[in-house]
Amino acid sequence: xxxxxxxxxxxxxxxxxxxxxxxxxxxxxxxxxxxxxxxxNEALKKMSPDKFEMFARGLMKRMGIELDKExxxxxxxxxxxxxxxxxTADDFRTTRVALQAKRWEGKVSSPEIDKFRGAMxxxxxxxGIFITTSxxxxxxxxxxxxxxxxxxxxxxxxxxxxxAKYEFYVTPVTTYELNDFYFEE
Numbered sequence: 001x002x003x004x005x006x007x008x009x010x011x012x013x014x015x016x017x018x019x020x021x022x023x024x025x026x027x028x029x030x031x032x033x034x035x036x037x038x039x040x041n042e043a044l045k046k047m048s049p050d051k052f053e054m055f056a057r058g059l060m061k062r063m064g065i066e067l068d069k070e071x072x073x074x075x076x077x078x079x080x081x082x083x084x085x086x087x088t089a090d091d092f093r094t095t096r097v098a099l100q101a102k103r104w105e106g107k108v109s110s111p112e113i114d115k116f117r118g119a120m121x122x123x124x125x126x127x128g129i130f131i132t133t134s135x136x137x138x139x140x141x142x143x144x145x146x147x148x149x150x151x152x153x154x155x156x157x158x159x160x161x162x163x164a165k166y167e168f169y170v171t172p173v174t175t176y177e178l179n180d181f182y183f184e185e
Contacts, residue, residue: 080119098125
């Protein structure tokens with residue numbers, strides 16, 4: 001009887017210790033997630049405007065957009081676009097996509113969205129993607145949804161999600177957690 005009681009007590013201690021370690025590991029993995037996201041945001045903010053535009057075009061390409069080799073490639077006098085391409089859906093429907101990339105600290109406001117929509121008109125883009133290292137004001141979000149051509153807004157957090165999803169210049173790291181088998185008697 002005493003042996004069984006001691007076994008139960010030992011198992012309970014192992015279980016409690018394992019639960020604490022699992023919580024700490026979960027916090028560690030969340031911390032690790034925050035670390036690389038922070039590093040990515042800082043790296044993007046330190047990029048030159050030209051390199052950030054190149055990054056944004058590369059991410060678009062990784063997402064399946066076929067980039068135009070001429071429109072939006074120039075760094076000066078680019079006509080208000082930082083990238084332009086085509087995306088095909090349903091194997092036959094092709095849509096013209098325009099890109100605007102802003103490496104900013106402050107929030108992007110609605111006049112920037114309006115300027116981008118004007119540049120989209122110039123190239124008959126049916127769809128727009130506005131990507132920034134910062135975020136958007138409420139009026140910018142509202143402006144992106146007005147009219148027949150919606151503009152998708154991608155902020156710094158969204159960039160991290162997309163970089164991870166498409167493994168764009170990042171290397172995923174896998175770790176393992178032991179199952180109960182290792183702790184049972």
